[in-house]
Amino acid sequence: MQAPPSLHAALQQAVVDGIFPGAVLAIRYRGNRVCLVSAGRLSTDPPGSVVTPSTVYDLASLTKPLATVTSLALLTQRGQCRLDDCVDALLPELGESPIGQATLKQLLTHSSGLPGWRGYYEQLSPNAVLPPSLQARADANRQLLQLIKREALVYGRGERSLYSDLGFMLLGLVIERLSGTTLDQFVYEHIFRPLKAHPLCYLPTDGEGESSRMLMRDVIAPTECNSWRGRLLCGEVHDENAAALGGVAGHAGLFGTAEAVLVLTDAWLMGYRRQPSILNPDVVQDFTSRQNSVSGSSWALGWDTPSLPSSSGQYFSSQSFGHLGYTGTSIWIDPVGELEVVLLSNRVHPSRKNEKIRAFRPTIHDLVHQECAKMR
Numbered sequence: 001m002q003a004p005p006s007l008h009a010a011l012q013q014a015v016v017d018g019i020f021p022g023a024v025l026a027i028r029y030r031g032n033r034v035c036l037v038s039a040g041r042l043s044t045d046p047p048g049s050v051v052t053p054s055t056v057y058d059l060a061s062l063t064k065p066l067a068t069v070t071s072l073a074l075l076t077q078r079g080q081c082r083l084d085d086c087v088d089a090l091l092p093e094l095g096e097s098p099i100g101q102a103t104l105k106q107l108l109t110h111s112s113g114l115p116g117w118r119g120y121y122e123q124l125s126p127n128a129v130l131p132p133s134l135q136a137r138a139d140a141n142r143q144l145l146q147l148i149k150r151e152a153l154v155y156g157r158g159e160r161s162l163y164s165d166l167g168f169m170l171l172g173l174v175i176e177r178l179s180g181t182t183l184d185q186f187v188y189e190h191i192f193r194p195l196k197a198h199p200l201c202y203l204p205t206d207g208e209g210e211s212s213r214m215l216m217r218d219v220i221a222p223t224e225c226n227s228w229r230g231r232l233l234c235g236e237v238h239d240e241n242a243a244a245l246g247g248v249a250g251h252a253g254l255f256g257t258a259e260a261v262l263v264l265t266d267a268w269l270m271g272y273r274r275q276p277s278i279l280n281p282d283v284v285q286d287f288t289s290r291q292n293s294v295s296g297s298s299w300a301l302g303w304d305t306p307s308l309p310s311s312s313g314q315y316f317s318s319q320s321f322g323h324l325g326y327t328g329t330s331i332w333i334d335p336v337g338e339l340e341v342v343l344l345s346n347r348v349h350p351s352r353k354n355e356k357i358r359a360f361r362p363t364i365h366d367l368v369h370q371e372c373a374k375m376r
Contacts, residue, residue: 002035003035003036007367007368007371008039010363011023011025011037011039011040011364012040014039015039015040015041017356019345019347019354019356019357019360020040020345020347020349020354020357021040021041021048022038022039022050022051022055022221022345023038023040023051023328023344024036024037024052024257024258025364026053026258026261026262026340026341026342026343027340027368027372028262028266028340029337029338029339030338030339034259038052038055039051042055042221042222042346043221045349045350049218054257055220055221055257055344056221056255056257057220057221057256057257057327057345058221058237058238058255058329058346059256059329060239060252060325060326060327061324061326062254062329062330063250063252063253063325064250064302065303065331066200066261066331067202067250067253067254068168068171068175068183068250068251068302069108070191070267070279071175071179071187072174072175073280073283073287074190074191075175075179076283077279077283080178080179081178083103083108083286083301085103086100087099087101087102087107088101090174090178091145091173091177093145094149097148097150098152098153099112099148099149099153099170101157102114102167105291105293106158106167107164107167108167108299108301109293109299109300109301110162110164110299111297111299113157114151114153114154114162115151115154115162116162116164116165116166117164117165118147118151118166119240120147120244121228121243121244123143124143124144124147124241124244128228128229128230130205130247131204131206131246131247134206136206136246137182137204137206140244140245140246141173141176141245144173161297161299165251165252168249168251168302169245172249172251173250183202184201184202184204184253188201191264191278194278195263195267197256197261197264198260199216199255199260200254200256200257200261201254201255201256202248202255203235203236203237203253205246205247209247212235213235213236216235216255220235220255221345221349222346223346224349224350224351224352226240228240229243235255237252238252238326238327239251239252252326257344258343261344262342266340268284268333269338271283271284272285272288272333273335286301288300288301288303288305288319288335289301290305303321303322303323304322304323304324310362311324311330311358311365313362313365313366313369314362315365315366315369316332316334316337316365316369317334317335319335326348326352327345327346327348328343328344328346329345339369339372343364
C-alpha cells in the first residue's frame with residue numbers, strides 16, 4: 001500500500017504548525033501491506049534526527065490496551081480469571097478496603113469508583129530516585145497497593161465512568177499475581193515474542209532497561225524536560241507514577257514503533273473477524289463491545305469506542321475500538337472497514353502544555369478514511 005501524498009503533506013503541516021516535533025502514521029487496510037508515513041524530527045530542543053518508521057515512541061496509555069487488556073484477555077480465555085472476580089480475591093491486601101469489592105470488569109470500564117489520578121510518585125520516590133532493581137520494583141508495588149487501599153471512592157461502584165489510571169495500576173498487579181511473573185516478562189513471553197512485535201517493550205529503570213535504552217538510544221523520540229527528575233526524558237517513561245514503579249506498570253510504560261503496535265492491533269482485528277489469532281474470538285467480541293452497565297459511557301473492556309465527538313473522526317463505524325496516549329499516541333481499529341490506524345508522536349516535547357493534537361486527531365483519521373475509500 002503506497003502512502004498517499006496527502007497523508008505525508010498532512011503530517012508535514014502538523015510539524016510546521018507545532019502540533020508535534022515529528023510523528024509516524026501506520027495504516028493497514030483490508031489486510032494489505034502496511035502503509036507507513038513519517039515526518040519531522042525526534043526533537044526540537046535540542047534539534048533531533050529525522051523521524052523514520054523505525055522511530056521508537058513512549059506509548060503512554062496505549063500500554064493499557066496493548067499490554068494490560070491483551071494480557072487479561074489471554075488470562076480470561078485460559079480460565080485463570082473471570083470478569084466478575086473481585087479485586088480483593090486476587091489481591092488479598094485490598095481486603096476490607098473501599099476498592100476491594102470492585103470487579104475486574106469495573107476496573108476495565110473505569111467504573112470502579114476510584115479517582116482518575118493521584119501523584120503517588122511524590123510518596124513512592126520523593127527524591128526521584130527510581131527503583132534500580134527487580135526487588136526495588138516489587139517494594140514500590142507493595143507501597144502502591146497500600147496507597148490505593150486507603151483511597152476513598154469518589155462515586156459508587158458502577159454508578160458512573162471516570163477514566164482512571166489507578167484502576168489500571170491495579171490490573172497490572174493482578175496480572176503479575178495471576179501469572180506468577182512480572183508484567184513486562186509476561187507480555188514479552190506471551191504476547192510480543194509470539195507475535196514477533198518488535199520493538200515493543202517496557203524499559204525498566206533497572207540495569208536491564210538501561211541496556212535496552214543504550215541499544216535504541218539513536219531512535220527513541222524524547223518527551224519532556226521533567227521537573228521532578230530534572231532532565232530531558234529519552235527512553236524513560238514520561239508518566240511519573242510509572243517511573244516511580246520502576247518503568248513497568250499497567251497504565252503506562254510501553255515503548256515501540258508504529259509498525260510493532262500494528263502487529264498487536266492486527267491480532268485484535270483477526271480475533272474479531274474469527275481468523276487465526278492468539279486471542280479467542282468470543283473474548284475479543286466481549287472486550288471490544290461497548291458496555292451497557294454504565295449509562296452514557298463509551299467504554300468497552302479497556303478499549304474505548306467512538307463517541308460524539310471522537311478522536312477517530314466521523315467515518316469509523318460504531319463497532320470500532322481504540323485508545324489514546326497522553327504523549328501524543330493513538331490506536332483506532334474498524335473491524336467493519338478492516339482498517340487499522342496507529343499514530344505515534346511526542347507532542348509533549350518540549351512541554352506537555354501543547355494540546356494542539358486534540359484537533360489534529362479526528363482530522364487525520366478522516367483523511368485516512370477518505371484515502372482508503374478511493375481504493376475500494
